[in-house]
Amino acid sequence: MTTNQEQKRQDLTLKSLEADLRRLPEVQIPETLQAKILASVPDGKAGGPQGNWVRRWPRVCGIGIATAAVLILGLVFMANYALFMSSQPPVTDLNDGPTRYVLSDQNSLLIEDTNHVNSGGQR
Amino acid sequence: MRNRSERRNLKDIRQGQREACEQAARQHYKAIYRFLAYLTGDASLAEDLTQETFVAAWANIRRYRARASFATWLHKIAYHKFIDSGRRLQRHAALIAGLKQDSPDVQETLDPLHQLTSDEHSRLLYEAMHRLEPFEHITIVLHYIQGLSFREMARVLDEPAGTVKWRTSQALKRLKEFLTNRVQP
Numbered sequence: 399m400t401t402n403q404e405q406k407r408q409d410l411t412l413k414s415l416e417a418d419l420r421r422l423p424e425v426q427i428p429e430t431l432q433a434k435i436l437a438s439v440p441d442g443k444a445g446g447p448q449g450n451w452v453r454r455w456p457r458v459c460g461i462g463i464a465t466a467a468v469l470i471l472g473l474v475f476m477a478n479y480a481l482f483m484s485s486q487p488p489v490t491d492l493n494d495g496p497t498r499y500v501l502s503d504q505n506s507l508l509i510e511d512t513n514h515v516n517s518g519g520q521r
Numbered sequence: 522m523r524n525r526s527e528r529r530n531l532k533d534i535r536q537g538q539r540e541a542c543e544q545a546a547r548q549h550y551k552a553i554y555r556f557l558a559y560l561t562g563d564a565s566l567a568e569d570l571t572q573e574t575f576v577a578a579w580a581n582i583r584r585y586r587a588r589a590s591f592a593t594w595l596h597k598i599a600y601h602k603f604i605d606s607g608r609r610l611q612r613h614a615a616l617i618a619g620l621k622q623d624s625p626d627v628q629e630t631l632d633p634l635h636q637l638t639s640d641e642h643s644r645l646l647y648e649a650m651h652r653l654e655p656f657e658h659i660t661i662v663l664h665y666i667q668g669l670s671f672r673e674m675a676r677v678l679d680e681p682a683g684t685v686k687w688r689t690s691q692a693l694k695r696l697k698e699f700l701t702n703r704v705q706p
Binding site for chain 2 (some may be wrong): 416417418419420422423424425427428431432434435436438439440441513
């Protein structure tokens, strides 16, 4: 290394170093590289709308089947619920008949026979 | 901001249209090869990784959302291919050992960088770059050799732009130290 070059190194500043880095010579590109890269370019058949559909159809069908399954399950549930509700007897007042149901102080259920009370005055 | 023709071109690339992809490949393959050549220091490995980069790019072209430029996206793929190669440290060690020997055979092993290493000043710079820590080396190559902005580098390296900027600055200072120490008696 010459004295000139040594001096240059010592005077090195960050700015000059940046400039040196940007001025580094280009690397040699292999001649065959471009052909190899271009050979890897897709042929375009998968790129159009048809390609989109071909690539996406499993996903689209999957989403469709899942949606249909959820709808069918919902309908079945609703039908079952409707059947269940229709099979239940109508709600009536429990104290309509001769037997009377009352709650005691301890929240236990007492059953009174109103006919008996009315006729005999005893429980 | 991208102009209309650029947006149109990106859309064609994303749709996998051959002409647009070929044009993009012609435009960017040299930069990607240079990037990988600097990182690996090995012509055949850089060539292989460049091909792998483009194959991966075409295979995943639909994932490219055009948030970053196509060049940045390719750099990111190339960077990951380089990491995946798993041969980086060996190559660096071999390269530095080769540079120190200063024999005629060295020039043959540094095929893509032959012109670079034939110049004394560039050779010293190149050698000093390879003495940096791996992440420092990458930031220097991305910013000063490849010309990427800090924001673009952040996308490639998946780090905040501020961190990348700071690391690049530190790497430059370290590079200067290496060069200065080398010439001191």
